[in-house]
Amino acid sequence: MAKTILVLHGPNLNLLGQREPDIYGATTLADIDQRLHELAAHHQARCLCFQSNSEGALVERIHQASTQGVDAIIINAGAYTHTSIAIRDALAGVAIPFIEVHLSNVYQREPFRHHSYLSALAQGVIVGLGAYGYEAALRYALDIHAPSFSK
Numbered sequence: 001m002a003k004t005i006l007v008l009h010g011p012n013l014n015l016l017g018q019r020e021p022d023i024y025g026a027t028t029l030a031d032i033d034q035r036l037h038e039l040a041a042h043h044q045a046r047c048l049c050f051q052s053n054s055e056g057a058l059v060e061r062i063h064q065a066s067t068q069g070v071d072a073i074i075i076n077a078g079a080y081t082h083t084s085i086a087i088r089d090a091l092a093g094v095a096i097p098f099i100e101v102h103l104s105n106v107y108q109r110e111p112f113r114h115h116s117y118l119s120a121l122a123q124g125v126i127v128g129l130g131a132y133g134y135e136a137a138l139r140y141a142l143d144i145h146a147p148s149f150s151k
């Protein structure tokens with residue numbers, strides 16, 4: 001059966017391409033989403049992409065995922081990674097396996113970025129690979145041999 005993967009982008013990621021390009025690169029969010037859509041389509045899968053600057057909207061979108069047959073979530077929660085128990089609880093609540101992605105290597109940056117409320121629940125965490133991190137996460141989620149994501 002075709003897989004459905006939900007990709008969630010948190011606050012300020014709509015500014016990719018113009019936001020601190022030395023840290024986050026020149027690729028825009030539209031470029032990233034387009035690449036993920038193409039990759040998913042190539043594997044006869046469906047990719048749903050959603051960005052919000054609002055914590056509540058991200059929580060609502062995670063809840064909605066449980067009624068949409070979403071097989072896996074790829075999430076870059078941006079700064080909410082380091083602050084949001086609500087997003088963590090939403091991911092735990094729907095019990096959909098998820099991969100946490102960060103464009104930058106957060107461990108090379110300020111200490112407040114070293115803690116994530118999400119990582120302990122994540123299937124895996126990808127940091128520092130730039131836009132390619134999303135693609136790597138999607139490839140894992142689509143791989144029928146990835147144990148936790150196979151149906």
Ligand code: DQA
Nearest residue numbers: 012076078079102103104113
């Ligand atoms: C980020 C890292 C976070 O610390 C930061 O707040 C972001 C982006 C990343 O992709 O590297 O907004 O999640």
